[in-house]
Amino acid sequence: MTQDLASDIAPDRPAPLTNSRKVFIKTYGCQMNVYDSGRMADALAADGYVSTEVMEDADLVLLNTCHIREKAADKVYSALGRLRETKKARAAEGREFMIGVAGCVAQAEGEEISRREPAVDVVIGPQTYHRLPQALQRARTGERVVDTEYALEDKFEHLPDPVKTAGKPRNVTAFLTVQEGCDKFCTFCVVPYTRGSEVSRPLDQIVAEAEKLVANGVRELTLLGQNVNAWHGTAADGSALGLGDLLYRLAEIEGLARLRYTTSHPRDMDDVLVEAHRKLDKLMPYLHLPVQAGSDRILKAMNRRHKAEEYIRLIERIRAARPDIALSGDFIVGFPGETDEDFEATLDLVRRVRYAQAYSFKYSTRPGTPGADLKDQVAEEVKTERLARLQALLLEQQHEFAESCVGKVIDLLLEKPGRMPGQLIGRSPWLQSVNVDAKTSQIGDIIKVRITSTGPNSLFAEVAES
Ligand code: 5AD
Numbered sequence: 001m002t003q004d005l006a007s008d009i010a011p012d013r014p015a016p017l018t019n020s021r022k023v024f025i026k027t028y029g030c031q032m033n034v035y036d037s038g039r040m041a042d043a044l045a046a047d048g049y050v051s052t053e054v055m056e057d058a059d060l061v062l063l064n065t066c067h068i069r070e071k072a073a074d075k076v077y078s079a080l081g082r083l084r085e086t087k088k089a090r091a092a093e094g095r096e097f098m099i100g101v102a103g104c105v106a107q108a109e110g111e112e113i114s115r116r117e118p119a120v121d122v123v124i125g126p127q128t129y130h131r132l133p134q135a136l137q138r139a140r141t142g143e144r145v146v147d148t149e150y151a152l153e154d155k156f157e158h159l160p161d162p163v164k165t166a167g168k169p170r171n172v173t174a175f176l177t178v179q180e181g182c183d184k185f186c187t188f189c190v191v192p193y194t195r196g197s198e199v200s201r202p203l204d205q206i207v208a209e210a211e212k213l214v215a216n217g218v219r220e221l222t223l224l225g226q227n228v229n230a231w232h233g234t235a236a237d238g239s240a241l242g243l244g245d246l247l248y249r250l251a252e253i254e255g256l257a258r259l260r261y262t263t264s265h266p267r268d269m270d271d272v273l274v275e276a277h278r279k280l281d282k283l284m285p286y287l288h289l290p291v292q293a294g295s296d297r298i299l300k301a302m303n304r305r306h307k308a309e310e311y312i313r314l315i316e317r318i319r320a321a322r323p324d325i326a327l328s329g330d331f332i333v334g335f336p337g338e339t340d341e342d343f344e345a346t347l348d349l350v351r352r353v354r355y356a357q358a359y360s361f362k363y364s365t366r367p368g369t370p371g372a373d374l375k376d377q378v379a380e381e382v383k384t385e386r387l388a389r390l391q392a393l394l395l396e397q398q399h400e401f402a403e404s405c406v407g408k409v410i411d412l413l414l415e416k417p418g419r420m421p422g423q424l425i426g427r428s429p430w431l432q433s434v435n436v437d438a439k440t441s442q443i444g445d446i447i448k449v450r451i452t453s454t455g456p457n458s459l460f461a462e463v464a465e466s
């Protein structure tokens with residue numbers, strides 16, 4: 001689905017009344033996994049687990065895994081090897097230490113994980129993690145639990161409410177999954193196999209979750225889905241709704257200041273959604289719209305179902321609706337059969353679109369996908385060379401975009417303490433991190449700042465006289 005961000009997710013939870021078990025959750029991959037890790041922590045909190053950010057303190061380590069590229073899955077097995085040693089040491093002390101594997105590697109490999117790494121107690125898929133407490137209970141009786149069936153029940157109906165963060169600055173931004181799975185079957189991608197076919201959450205369920213998050217202090221919501229603009233629902237009068245309509249509905253929530261969504265497919269950018277970028281002030285001027293490649297031949301082989309020119313025209317329509325929109329994308333270099341000429345077409349497309357930022361990857365063969373059976377796999381050194389050229393161009397555009405912000409007065413949502421005392425980090429409308437001098441009590445406020453300079457990964461600003 002979207003960009004990579006590997007991070008440790010260990011939301012703070014109130015101390016449980018009984019039981020003092022601690023869980024450490026390590027999250028790999030995309031924002032959907034970040035959201036899922038939070039919900040797994042909620043399910044475990046209801047079972048008496050406290051989250052910890054210190055792995056050594058944990059009684060349960062849960063790896064929430066990613067299967068999108070080969071390297072992502074390899075990381076999981078090396079982490080499991082290290083956890084096996086910890087488990088041995090704990091057993092010698094007579095202390096419980098359980099290991100769980102969740103996420104897309106769990107879904108794709110299932111029992112194979114327990115076979116390769118017998119120290120794993122529980123393997124649980126993205127659709128069954130509401131059953132995590134029961135799975136752990138079964139594992140304590142000595143069973144090796146693999147629960148990766150697509151559950152008949154809706155996991156969201158069985159998860160407890162997100163637990164309010166205790167004693168810490170509140171979360172100002174939050175993810176909200178509105179859609180899972182994908183029916184597009186791009187030939188390089190495992191998502192349709194690991195996350196299954198496209199399922200949208202019902203409107204009322206999403207609105208209720210959004211309202212709870214806002215009541216807990218959230219000001220900016222990012223709607224998530226592997227193919228989020230395929231979201232579809234039904235209005236009270238029975239009429240069909242799309243993501244644009246959902247955004248209008250959520251924008252009505254008082255106290256919610258900003259909306260975003262990710263990741264989108266160009267084919268599903270309908271007129272209502274494009275118009276929402278013109279009409280909805282709360283919808284931020286930032287769009288992650290992966291194109292993957294700029295050559296029509298490769299786009300066809302990838303089964304993207306659109307041409308390069310159609311993508312460019314779509315971008316023009318979006319820019320007409322929202323001229324200040326910042327664009328982001330995903331690219332794959334070295335898809336089977338990609339020639340120098342095809343790759344040049346990708347560079348051309350990037351030059352025409354001008355991205356504010358982007359993610360790019362070497363093609364990685366995923367077993368079970370149609371791409372894996374294609375002849376003409378591209379040599380590793382060719383992929384390396386193409387990736388370097390593409391990334392240099394994208395980086396240049398990223399710097400250009402950041403530089404173009406210097407001198408501008410913008411709305412900044414103050415999010416969390418900065419590195420220096422007296423500093424906060426906020427988010428610009430274009431999703432950049434911005435450092436500014438402000439008080440902790442201002443977290444959650446939107447203030448006017450003037451961008452003064454750019455750093456490697458963030459911007460610097462001063463408070464603007466209003
Ligand atoms: N190889 C390389 N990159 C891939 N992506 C998805 N599958 C693969 C693969 N097999 C990239 C796409 C997608 C992003 C999340 O990961 O660019 O948009």
Ligand code: SF4
Pocket residue numbers: 001182183184185186189190191192226227265
């Ligand atoms: Fe994968 Fe394509 Fe679906 Fe995105 S649209 S999740 S790349 S199959």
